[in-house]
Amino acid sequence: MKILKPLALAFLLPFTTEIATAYESSALNPEAKEILHKDSLKWDSKLPFDQEVKTGKLKNGFQYYIRKNTEPEKRVTMYLAVKVGSIVENDEQAGLAHFLEHMNFNGLKHFPKNELVNYLQKAGVRFGSDLNAYTGFDETVYQLPIPSDDPELLKNGLQVMRDWAQDAMLETSEIDKERGIIMEEMRGGRGAMQRMRDQFMKTLVNGSRYADRMPIGTEEVVMGFKPELIRQFHKDWYRPDLQSLIVVGDVDPAYIESEIKRLFSDMRVNEKPKARTEYKIDLLNKNQFIAVTDPEMTYTVGQIIIKHKEQKINTVGDYRLALMQNVYTQMINNRLGELSQSATPPFIQGGIDIEDFFGGLENMSAYFVSKPGAFEEGFKTLVRELDRVDRFGFTDTEFQRAIVALNKGNETNYVERDKRKSDSYVGTYLNHFLKDGPALSDEDRYEITKQLLPTLTLKEVVAIGEKYYVDNNRDVVILAPETEKANLPNEATIDKWFKDIDNEQLTAYDDKVSDLPLLAKEPVKGTIKSEKEIAKIGTKELVLSNGVKVLLKPTTFKNDEILINAFSPGGTSLYSDADYMSATFAGNLINSSGVGQLNTIELQKYMTGKEANVSPYIGERTEGLSGRSDKEGLKTAFELIYGYFTAPRIETDVFQGILSKQIDMLANRDNDPNFVYSKAALNTLYGNSIRRLPFGKPELDNVSQQRALEIYKERFADASDFTFVIVGSFTEEEIKPYLENYLAALPSTGRKEVAKDLNLYEPAKGVEKVVYKGKEAKANVRIAIYGDYTFNDTENVNMDALEKVLSTRLLERLREEESGIYGTRASIGYSKYPKGRYSLSVSFGTSVDKYKSLIASTLDEFKKIKANGPSQTDLDKFVIEEKRQLELSLKENGFWMSQLVSASQNGEDLAGVTKYLEDLSKVTVKSVKDVANKYIKEDRLYKFILLPEAAEKK
Structure with a gap:
C-alpha cells in the first residue's frame, strides 16, 4: 500500500495552486464587485455544490457521494475515506493507523486471509495499480476501481467497502506476518532524505505533534505491539461518523444508494466515542533556520517557507483569490524559468508556490537547487526576484499572458467535460469530506472562472505577494551533502543576505516579446500522392509527394485532443563514439532553443494560450518528433514541425546553460548508493561503452554546439523516410490541408538509411x-x-x-x-x-x-x-x-x-x-x-x- 507523503516539499513536487485565501472584503476592488453584481455572481456568495452528485448521511453518521459518469464505460471507482490517520495515535500506537490499513487487505469478514486480493485479481483488478490504499497524518483512504457490468462483482465490490469500513478480522497470525512486510516498507524508505527529515521536521511543524507522528510509525511499535492494541484502535476509530464512501462511474446512483443503506446502516456506533481532536500547528510569530547535511545527499537545496493561517475556499471571493494566487505564482515562475535558461544560470532549478500545508496552515514556498559552491548566488537571485515584484510589480504583458493561459485551460477542461475520467472526480469529493473543500460542477467551475478572470487586476495580483511574502513565520531550510557543510551559511548570514537585497538598487523586469511570426515565409505546398484504407482499425495510410508517409486515425475518445508522432530510421547509431555525445544532446538542445524567427524566451511567450506542443528527439535507432494539439492549435503545431525540419537553432546561451547545469548535477552523484549500484551493473553488462554508462564531465566537455546542430540537420535533412502518425479528434477534411501545406513541403532527398547494429549486448554468461x-x-x-x-x-x-x-x-x-x-x-x-x-x-x-x-x-x-x-x-x-x-x-x-x-x-x-x-x-x-x-x-x-x-x- 502506498503511504501519503507526510511532507510536500515544494522542491520535490510539481507546482499546483489549489488553495485560496479569503482576504477581508476591502481587498476586492470596487470595479470588480460591480462587475460581479451585474453578472449575478456575488463575491461573498457560497460556492455551489456539484448537483450531479447524490449525497447523503445515514442515521449512524456514515456519509456517501455517488456520481454517474460513463468515462470509462462499464467501470466504477470506489473510495472509502476515514478521518483517521497517524495524528490520533499515542506513543504506544505509533504506526498503527498505517498497520491497520495493511490489515484490511489481510482478512475481512467476507474475504478471509488473502482472499480479497485473490478474488479481485480473478476479476481483472490489479493489486497495487487498481486496488490500493494510503495512510496520512489525518486520514486513511482505500481505493477500488472495478468493472461495473458484472452485477455480482459490483455487489461484492460494495461488500469490500463495507468490510473495510468496520469488519477487518485482525487475526493474530496475520498481524504477526504483516510486521515484517511493514518493516521492509519502512526500511525501503530509509536514506538521506529520511535522515534529514528526522532533523528538520520538528522545525518545519513548529515543534508540534506532527513531527512525532510519521505515518510509517516506529520499529519498536511495529515489531512489538500486542494484537489487542490494534483491535482497540480499530474499534475506537473505524466508525461510521468518521467515514464516507465515494462512488463514481457507470452505475445507477439509485441502486448504489440503496445498497449503501442496506450495507452500512447497521454499522456499530460507539456509545462513548473517542473525541476526534483536530490538531493544529501554532504560528510562532518568529523566523526559524535549520541547515541539515547528509553524506548521501547529491545536491544542495535552499527553501524559504512562510507560513500563514489556512483560510478555506468557501465563497466566490475566495475562489477569485485562488485565481490571483495562480496568476502570481505563474508570472514569478516564468521569470525564474528565464533565469535558469541563461548561459550562466544562477541555480539548477528554482520556483515558488502558494500551497496547503497541514495542521491548519498554508504557506508560500520558494526553493532553488544550488549549483555546487554557489548557494549565495542562488539564494540571492531567488529573493531578488521576489523583491523585484514587491518594488515594481509585473508588466501588463506578463499579466495578460497569465490570464490568457488560465482562460485557455478553463476552456479546454470545459470542452472535455463529458470525456472526463471517473477517477478525476474523486479527489474533489475526498477533499470535500475530509477538509470541507469546494466541490464545483464542471459547468459551475467553467462559468465562475470565465466570469471572474476579466475582473482580476494587476494591482490585486501584486498584493498577493505583499500578503504572503513577509518577514515573519518564515523558515529557511537548507539540505546539502556533508561535503558542503563548511560552505553553508548560518542564520546570521541568511539574515544579512535578506538585508543586503533590501538595500540593492534593483531595476524593473523587461518583458521582451517579439512581434515576428514563427516562420519567415510560408512553405511551398505539396500534394497527397496516394491513399490506402486499413479498415479493420479505422486508419488511413497516405503517401505525400515528397515521400512522407502519414497514418491517420480519427477518434472520438476526446473532444479536442490530437496526438502527433514522427520517426525515421538512423538515430545516434549512425555516428561514431567521438560524435555520440553531440548526437545524443542534439535533440534536447534544439528543443530547448527557439525555432524559426523566435528565440527560446520569445517562443515560450508566443506559445502562451496555444494548446500545441512539438518536441524533436534523436534516439539510438530513430529520430523524430512528438507532440499534441487541439484543433485551434493545429496550424501552430504544423508550423513548429516545419520549423524544426527547416529552421532549427541551438542558441549559445541555451547550450552553455544546459551543459553547465548538467555538469553541476554530476558533482555529488557518487554520494548516492543507488547511482553507484546502477553504474556498477551497467559496467558489468556493457563494459566502458559511452553509449550505456552514465556520462561524466569529460563526456560533457566533448559536446560541441556546432557539431550537435550539424548532426541534427543531417538527421532531419530528408523527410522522405519519415512516417507521421496522427491520432485524435480530427476529420480527414480538417487535417489534409495541413498535410499538404506543411508535411508535403518538407525537404526530400530520397536517401535510404537503416539504423546500425552497435553490437552492444550483454555477455552470455551471467555473474x-x-x-x-x-x-x-x-x-x-x-x-x-x-x-x-x-x-x-x-x-x-x-x-x-x-x-x-x-x-x-x-x-x-x-x-x-x-x-x-x-x-x-x-x-x-x-x-x-x-x-x-x-x-x-x-x-x-x-x-x-x-x-x-x-x-x-x-x-x-x-x-x-x-x-x-x-x-x-x-x-x-x-x-x-x-x-x-x-x-x-x-x-x-x-x-x-x-x-x-x-x-x-x-x-x-x-x-x-x-x-x-x-x-x-x-x-x-x-x-x-x-x-x-x-x-x-x-x-x-x-x-x-x-x-x-x-x-x-x-
Whole structure:
C-alpha cells in the first residue's frame, strides 16, 4: 500500500495552486464587485455544490457521494475515506493507523486471509495499480476501481467497502506476518532524505505533534505491539461518523444508494466515542533556520517557507483569490524559468508556490537547487526576484499572458467535460469530506472562472505577494551533502543576505516579446500522392509527394485532443563514439532553443494560450518528433514541425546553460548508493561503452554546439523516410490541408538509411556483482537474464503471461509467505531490432540478513515454473486482466499512437491489435511453461546486490 507523503516539499513536487485565501472584503476592488453584481455572481456568495452528485448521511453518521459518469464505460471507482490517520495515535500506537490499513487487505469478514486480493485479481483488478490504499497524518483512504457490468462483482465490490469500513478480522497470525512486510516498507524508505527529515521536521511543524507522528510509525511499535492494541484502535476509530464512501462511474446512483443503506446502516456506533481532536500547528510569530547535511545527499537545496493561517475556499471571493494566487505564482515562475535558461544560470532549478500545508496552515514556498559552491548566488537571485515584484510589480504583458493561459485551460477542461475520467472526480469529493473543500460542477467551475478572470487586476495580483511574502513565520531550510557543510551559511548570514537585497538598487523586469511570426515565409505546398484504407482499425495510410508517409486515425475518445508522432530510421547509431555525445544532446538542445524567427524566451511567450506542443528527439535507432494539439492549435503545431525540419537553432546561451547545469548535477552523484549500484551493473553488462554508462564531465566537455546542430540537420535533412502518425479528434477534411501545406513541403532527398547494429549486448554468461555503498542496513537485489529472442505475436503474449504469473508468485512467496519484502515484480522486455533480444529481471529490497534466502526463493520459483508451468488460476488472472485492460486501452488515443508507431517501426501488421484476443485465447499452462524453459537460463543469470558499506568489513 502506498503511504501519503507526510511532507510536500515544494522542491520535490510539481507546482499546483489549489488553495485560496479569503482576504477581508476591502481587498476586492470596487470595479470588480460591480462587475460581479451585474453578472449575478456575488463575491461573498457560497460556492455551489456539484448537483450531479447524490449525497447523503445515514442515521449512524456514515456519509456517501455517488456520481454517474460513463468515462470509462462499464467501470466504477470506489473510495472509502476515514478521518483517521497517524495524528490520533499515542506513543504506544505509533504506526498503527498505517498497520491497520495493511490489515484490511489481510482478512475481512467476507474475504478471509488473502482472499480479497485473490478474488479481485480473478476479476481483472490489479493489486497495487487498481486496488490500493494510503495512510496520512489525518486520514486513511482505500481505493477500488472495478468493472461495473458484472452485477455480482459490483455487489461484492460494495461488500469490500463495507468490510473495510468496520469488519477487518485482525487475526493474530496475520498481524504477526504483516510486521515484517511493514518493516521492509519502512526500511525501503530509509536514506538521506529520511535522515534529514528526522532533523528538520520538528522545525518545519513548529515543534508540534506532527513531527512525532510519521505515518510509517516506529520499529519498536511495529515489531512489538500486542494484537489487542490494534483491535482497540480499530474499534475506537473505524466508525461510521468518521467515514464516507465515494462512488463514481457507470452505475445507477439509485441502486448504489440503496445498497449503501442496506450495507452500512447497521454499522456499530460507539456509545462513548473517542473525541476526534483536530490538531493544529501554532504560528510562532518568529523566523526559524535549520541547515541539515547528509553524506548521501547529491545536491544542495535552499527553501524559504512562510507560513500563514489556512483560510478555506468557501465563497466566490475566495475562489477569485485562488485565481490571483495562480496568476502570481505563474508570472514569478516564468521569470525564474528565464533565469535558469541563461548561459550562466544562477541555480539548477528554482520556483515558488502558494500551497496547503497541514495542521491548519498554508504557506508560500520558494526553493532553488544550488549549483555546487554557489548557494549565495542562488539564494540571492531567488529573493531578488521576489523583491523585484514587491518594488515594481509585473508588466501588463506578463499579466495578460497569465490570464490568457488560465482562460485557455478553463476552456479546454470545459470542452472535455463529458470525456472526463471517473477517477478525476474523486479527489474533489475526498477533499470535500475530509477538509470541507469546494466541490464545483464542471459547468459551475467553467462559468465562475470565465466570469471572474476579466475582473482580476494587476494591482490585486501584486498584493498577493505583499500578503504572503513577509518577514515573519518564515523558515529557511537548507539540505546539502556533508561535503558542503563548511560552505553553508548560518542564520546570521541568511539574515544579512535578506538585508543586503533590501538595500540593492534593483531595476524593473523587461518583458521582451517579439512581434515576428514563427516562420519567415510560408512553405511551398505539396500534394497527397496516394491513399490506402486499413479498415479493420479505422486508419488511413497516405503517401505525400515528397515521400512522407502519414497514418491517420480519427477518434472520438476526446473532444479536442490530437496526438502527433514522427520517426525515421538512423538515430545516434549512425555516428561514431567521438560524435555520440553531440548526437545524443542534439535533440534536447534544439528543443530547448527557439525555432524559426523566435528565440527560446520569445517562443515560450508566443506559445502562451496555444494548446500545441512539438518536441524533436534523436534516439539510438530513430529520430523524430512528438507532440499534441487541439484543433485551434493545429496550424501552430504544423508550423513548429516545419520549423524544426527547416529552421532549427541551438542558441549559445541555451547550450552553455544546459551543459553547465548538467555538469553541476554530476558533482555529488557518487554520494548516492543507488547511482553507484546502477553504474556498477551497467559496467558489468556493457563494459566502458559511452553509449550505456552514465556520462561524466569529460563526456560533457566533448559536446560541441556546432557539431550537435550539424548532426541534427543531417538527421532531419530528408523527410522522405519519415512516417507521421496522427491520432485524435480530427476529420480527414480538417487535417489534409495541413498535410499538404506543411508535411508535403518538407525537404526530400530520397536517401535510404537503416539504423546500425552497435553490437552492444550483454555477455552470455551471467555473474554476481556485489556493491558496498550506503549507511543504511538494507540490501537491494536485482536478478536478471538476457539473451536472443524469437520476436512474434505468439512468443510475445506468452512472455507477457510469464511476466504476470511470475510477479504474482514472487509477491505471494517473498511478501506474504516469507514477510521478507514490501514489493517486487518480474519485468520482461523484448525487442525485434537490431536483432531479437529479451531481458527478464526481478528486483526487491530487504534486510541484509535475508537477501540470500530471498534470492534462493526467487530462483526456486524460476525452477517451479519451468518444471510445472503456472497454475491455471494464475494464468486465468492474467487473461482476465489483459481483457479488462484492453477494453479501456482501445478507447485511449495514447494506446493507438503507441500501437501504430510500434507496428510501423517493427514492420508488423498495423491491424495486429485486432488479433490480440485470439492470441490471448491460445495461451496455456504448457505454452507459458515452454517459454519459461526457453528463456530462463541459469547460466545467463546475473545477480546485482547492493549492501551497506559496513557489510564489506564483516
